[in-house]
Amino acid sequence: MKEVMEEAVLLFLLLVIYTPDAQGTRYSPPGKPELTRCRSPEKETFTCWWKPGSDGGLPTTHALYYRKENSDTIYECSDYHTAGENSCFFNKNDTSIWVNYNITVVASNALGSTFSDPVDIDVVYIVKPNPPEKVTVTVMELKEWPFLRVSWEPPHKADTRSGWITLIYELRVKLEGDDEWEMHLAGQQKLFNIFSLRSGGTYHVQVRCKPDHGFWSEWSSTSHIEIPDYLHREKSMWILIAVFSAFIFLILTWSLHMSSHRSLKHCILPPVPGPKIKGFDKQLLKNGKSEDLLRVLVVSDFPPTTPSNYEDMLVEYLEVYVPQEQEVLLEESKDLHDSCLKFEGSTSDNDSGRVSCDSHTLLMDKCGEAKEEGRQTDQEDSTTEAEAQGQQKDWDQDTLMYANGDILSPEKSSGRVKTWPSVFSPLPQYTLSLPDQTSSLEMAKQHCYSDSLFCPGSTSSYLTHLGNNDNETLGPGSWEICLSNRQPYSHIPQMQTCQQVRSHSDVNISTIARKQEPAGLPLPFFRPTAYVEVQRFDEEDMVVLQSIVSDHGFHEGFPQMLQQEDYSKVKGVDSNNMLLLQTEAMKEDGDGTTPHKPTAHIHTVVSTQDEMAQPASGYVDTATIFTLPTY
Amino acid sequence: MDRVVILLSVLCLGVSSQPITDSQYLFSIAVSRVQNLHLLAQRLFSNFESTLQTDDQHQLNKIFLQDFCNSDYIISPIDKHETQRSSVLKLLSISYRLVESWEFSSRSLTGGSALRNQISPRLSELKTGIQMLITANQDGAEMFPDSTALQLAPYGNFYQSLGDDELLRRNYELLACFKKDMHKVETYLTVAKCRFSPEMNCTL
Numbered sequence: 001m002k003e004v005m006e007e008a009v010l011l012f013l014l015l016v017i018y019t020p021d022a023q024g025t026r027y028s029p030p031g032k033p034e035l036t037r038c039r040s041p042e043k044e045t046f047t048c049w050w051k052p053g054s055d056g057g058l059p060t061t062h063a064l065y066y067r068k069e070n071s072d073t074i075y076e077c078s079d080y081h082t083a084g085e086n087s088c089f090f091n092k093n094d095t096s097i098w099v100n101y102n103i104t105v106v107a108s109n110a111l112g113s114t115f116s117d118p119v120d121i122d123v124v125y126i127v128k129p130n131p132p133e134k135v136t137v138t139v140m141e142l143k144e145w146p147f148l149r150v151s152w153e154p155p156h157k158a159d160t161r162s163g164w165i166t167l168i169y170e171l172r173v174k175l176e177g178d179d180e181w182e183m184h185l186a187g188q189q190k191l192f193n194i195f196s197l198r199s200g201g202t203y204h205v206q207v208r209c210k211p212d213h214g215f216w217s218e219w220s221s222t223s224h225i226e227i228p229d230y231l232h233r234e235k236s237m238w239i240l241i242a243v244f245s246a247f248i249f250l251i252l253t254w255s256l257h258m259s260s261h262r263s264l265k266h267c268i269l270p271p272v273p274g275p276k277i278k279g280f281d282k283q284l285l286k287n288g289k290s291e292d293l294l295r296v297l298v299v300s301d302f303p304p305t306t307p308s309n310y311e312d313m314l315v316e317y318l319e320v321y322v323p324q325e326q327e328v329l330l331e332e333s334k335d336l337h338d339s340c341l342k343f344e345g346s347t348s349d350n351d352s353g354r355v356s357c358d359s360h361t362l363l364m365d366k367c368g369e370a371k372e373e374g375r376q377t378d379q380e381d382s383t384t385e386a387e388a389q390g391q392q393k394d395w396d397q398d399t400l401m402y403a404n405g406d407i408l409s410p411e412k413s414s415g416r417v418k419t420w421p422s423v424f425s426p427l428p429q430y431t432l433s434l435p436d437q438t439s440s441l442e443m444a445k446q447h448c449y450s451d452s453l454f455c456p457g458s459t460s461s462y463l464t465h466l467g468n469n470d471n472e473t474l475g476p477g478s479w480e481i482c483l484s485n486r487q488p489y490s491h492i493p494q495m496q497t498c499q500q501v502r503s504h505s506d507v508n509i510s511t512i513a514r515k516q517e518p519a520g521l522p523l524p525f526f527r528p529t530a531y532v533e534v535q536r537f538d539e540e541d542m543v544v545l546q547s548i549v550s551d552h553g554f555h556e557g558f559p560q561m562l563q564q565e566d567y568s569k570v571k572g573v574d575s576n577n578m579l580l581l582q583t584e585a586m587k588e589d590g591d592g593t594t595p596h597k598p599t600a601h602i603h604t605v606v607s608t609q610d611e612m613a614q615p616a617s618g619y620v621d622t623a624t625i626f627t628l629p630t631y
Numbered sequence: 632m633d634r635v636v637i638l639l640s641v642l643c644l645g646v647s648s649q650p651i652t653d654s655q656y657l658f659s660i661a662v663s664r665v666q667n668l669h670l671l672a673q674r675l676f677s678n679f680e681s682t683l684q685t686d687d688q689h690q691l692n693k694i695f696l697q698d699f700c701n702s703d704y705i706i707s708p709i710d711k712h713e714t715q716r717s718s719v720l721k722l723l724s725i726s727y728r729l730v731e732s733w734e735f736s737s738r739s740l741t742g743g744s745a746l747r748n749q750i751s752p753r754l755s756e757l758k759t760g761i762q763m764l765i766t767a768n769q770d771g772a773e774m775f776p777d778s779t780a781l782q783l784a785p786y787g788n789f790y791q792s793l794g795d796d797e798l799l800r801r802n803y804e805l806l807a808c809f810k811k812d813m814h815k816v817e818t819y820l821t822v823a824k825c826r827f828s829p830e831m832n833c834t835l
Contacts (some may be wrong), residue, residue, distance in 0.1 A: 092710070095710060098811050098815055163824060164818070164821075
């Protein structure tokens with residue numbers, strides 16, 4: 001009994017022992033392996049790697065089988081070790097290009113085997129070369145700016161020389177410490193230059209390659225290179241500071257200069273000069289009334305069609321100037337030449353509406369034109385007056401005569417010279433006319449350009465008539481023809497130049513437009529006492545003058561003008577080429593010229609009556625008639 | 632006399648070097664053209680594959696292995712060793728035949744019509760270029776007798792009795808084969824170019 005019990009216990013024990021074993025370990029066939037990748041480094045060999053599955057607890061072996069296309073022969077991988085664990089290396093003999101491989105990995109253990117999924121590959125499309133080799137980086141010195149030259153060689157296995165495989169390269173660069181790489185594609189070349197380096201920096205360089213149809217290789221090992229200091233930081237800083245401070249200094253200097261002289265605006269945008277046309281009213285322009293403006297500018301009725309009032313005309317006057325004591329000698333102005341046609345705007349006329357006839361306008365053309373003037377006076381005496389009057393009409397209101405000779409009308413006879421280019425009146429002759437009226441001195445004013453020119457109707461030379469005031473003690477009968485290129489409003493006609501009346505042909509009897517200017521013209525001085533009209537010019541070189549009733553125009557301020565006096569006789573021509581006139585009633589003055597015609601006088605006929613000049617009396621003038629200074 | 636000799640030799644060199652220079656130029660052109668064609672083929676194939684379902688893709692892969700390209704009749708080196716062993720002329724002739732076989736068949740390739748229409752004329756031009764290279768290199772060497780003998784129209788029966796599945800498969804095959812052949816020609820021409828003028832420094 002005991003023997004049976006012992007055997008049962010033993011059996012039981014055995015069972016107990018063995019049973020747990022069977023339950024604890026499960027052996028199973030291996031798990032499914034998986035081909036991870038196949039690569040060929042040079043298109044001549046290739047390697048495949050797989051990942052084994054679970055081994056099922058039992059030692060498992062793997063085998064790789066492959067089949068080429070168009071063939072049913074199954075081959076087994078012949079080299080499991082070259083490429084490492086779980087790999088299969090196909091050598092050159094086993095590798096065919098442009099042939100599809102069907103590869104399978106089999107895992108087998110004691111319990112069974114498991115096949116992996118097959119993979120089809122064509123060697124051509126699985127090429128991944130090795131990284132380029134012998135990467136060298138050198139610093140090349142280019143004057144002072146170095147650059148990096150990177151050179152490398154293809155992986156030694158890749159046969160690029162025979163053209164079997166074509167590689168393209170790529171490199172990347174970064175500064176030490178940076179995170180981002182700078183990529184450069186180098187194509188098929190094995191040399192590359194990198195510029196724009198930071199001085200003193202350390203660079204990392206890497207290269208990789210790729211066949212024309214394939215995968216990029218891994219990056220080569222990093223090459224380090226240090227750039228030498230090619231730019232001193234300090235030096236560069238000093239340079240920068242110097243440049244900056246120079247710049248600031250320049251700016252300061254320039255701004256100071258600008259502020260001291262004038263504003264920048266003036267510098268860059270100089271003010272536009274306003275029009276300086278006599279008779280040109282800026283206000284009119286601004287008002288926009290073109291009609292008014294044009295009227296001012298244009299001679300509206302030329303040729304004259306309507307007779308107008310004498311008094312309204314702008315008449316040329318021969319300004320006669322009676323010296324106080326002695327004869328007035330006509331003096332020649334020295335600078336007639338200058339002033340001859342120089343009507344410029346030395347006197348800038350602030351008031352554009354006013355004429356500055358006095359100044360230049362009445363200059364006679366010394367240039368000789370005047371010589372001819374008097375030629376035919378005698379012939380046309382008869383017509384002169386008519387012409388004068390007719391032409392006075394030209395000077396009708398607001399007619400402005402341009403200095404362009406147009407207005408010097410064709411009416412002039414051929415012999416007449418136009419004295420001045422221009423403006424000077426159409427009167428061919430010089431009529432010493434005493435216009436009673438001054439038509440509008442204003443108009444005359446308007447007609448006279450401040451800058452230029454000429455007072456219409458005024459001829460160059462004129463007889464300046466020294467007005468006789470009450471207080472005047474001017475000697476009667478002597479006249480002085482003066483040219484004045486005086487500035488219009490100066491109280492003292494500084495520049496009055498008197499042109500000598502030349503003896504014969506040069507009688508410049510300039511008719512000067514003269515007006516009595518009623519209010520508004522602070523013209524100085526001159527009160528002509530008489531207006532004389534030149535009747536004719538004698539062969540004997542005598543100017544016959546006739547007085548004209550000239551009551552009207554005279555301003556109240558001159559109540560005592562010598563209106564009644566008749567200065568119609570030319571006494572003679574002075575040695576100084578001054579035409580001496582005398583009234584009939586008056587005796588000739590003594591001999592000699594009035595001493596007060598020294599050189600100083602030549603230029604200026606200073607009006608002694610300045611103080612007495614009524615502002616209202618306005619002679620526009622140019623020719624102004626000045627009272628001789630009482631000496 | 633010496634001068635005459637020198638002059639003549641220089642002239643001869645000049646004359647003889649002329650075709651070499653021309654051939655180099657022709658080779659370069661041919662290589663670039665075939666590279667372009669290969670890229671086109673790759674694009675066609677990838678476009679086609681992208682339109683397939685995943686299942687079809689697996690299936691087609693399997694099927695593809697069982698079939699073969701019609702250009703397989705052309706015996707061509709399939710590894711580097713063989714390729715390098717072949718003469719330039721042989722490589723050129725093989726390339727010529729490959730291109731010729733696809734010249735008309737390429738019209739039946741599926742894919743974008745724009746791409747497809749470009750392929751055939753380019754193949755014709757490439758064929759002409761290779762022909763020129765062959766004549767330039769012939770110099771009395773004989774052409775391979777096989778080349779003229781085989782005038783197959785391998786794809787003549789291509790579309791006969793094809794069901795939808797088969798059509799799909801055929802298209803896949805065609806595209807894959809075309810791609811492969813273009814790559815072959817590219818490789819052959821590149822090797823031939825480098826062999827022809829070693830001084831050209833194929834590795835650049």
